[in-house]
């Protein structure tokens with residue numbers, strides 16, 4: 001179980017540390033956060049659960065969320081103005097969480113666009129950002145994060161065995177969940193304030209430095225079922241992924257750049273895995 005007492009002693013940030021809810025079990029911390037915002041219009045709030053029974057990924061996918069080993073959390077940031085930078089929140093969140101994990105574990109974390117947290121090519125965590133506007137004149141951003149911390153290989157379901165990992169598997173030792181979640185929350189709080197105050201430029205640099213996607217051949221999957229192959233070129237001013245489509249002629253550069261604002265991409269391996 002996550003220890004609320006230990007969490008309280010570890011919190012350097014009074015602001016978020018004071019509005020922290022810790023549950024043994026929730027369906028989904030993001031769903032709870034959205035409902036809580038609608039009902040109570042609260043200030044910035046953190047919701048953590050030891051286990052989720054209906055953890056959500058993007059595009060209606062599910063998030064494997066067993067008890068006693070991982071981190072499942074959502075931060076509700078309240079803001080009172082329309083935010084032009086909304087497209088940058090998922091990228092900032094990926095970078096801020098990666099920094100927190102790296103500081104604690106010394107494991108290098110890369111980001112698959114927009115914000116899958118990878119160790120090598122395996123997924124160690126995911127981020128789900130959602131927003132709500134006009135709740136008693138407030139707007140909310142919810143940043144939900146799920147991190148595989150102390151799961152052993154034998155505890156993963158069959159369908160994740162080839163693609164997922166945990167920090168314990170990578171470090172070959174258990175990782176202190178409470179200390180890590182406090183680092184993550186503190187890093188996200190700083191990141192959010194910095195993004196609102198100073199804009200996205202420094203986050204673009206930090207994001208590029210840990211992108212596993214830029215420069216890769218990828219396949220993008222669109223909601224209407226269509227697909228696009230191409231090379232991931234860069235991140236645009238709104239946080240979108242810019243792709244040079246592979247054209248039928250041999251000169252890739254002649255194809256027009258395409259922008260993806262949301263959706264799924266696959267990295268196409270051009271070298272064998274290590």
Ligand code: BT5
Pocket residue numbers: 027028029030031052054055056057058059061062063064065071072073074116123124125126127128144145146147148160163164165
């Ligand atoms: C994500 O979605 O990666 C975002 C996951 C966010 C989960 C957190 S937990 C706290 C908060 N409350 C919630 O309800 N959600 C957030 P997506 O990119 O759609 O990835 C989902 C896919 O990742 C699934 O279809 C699986 O293939 C894979 N997956 C599911 N659970 C996993 C796990 N524990 N570790 C690694 N991969 C997983």
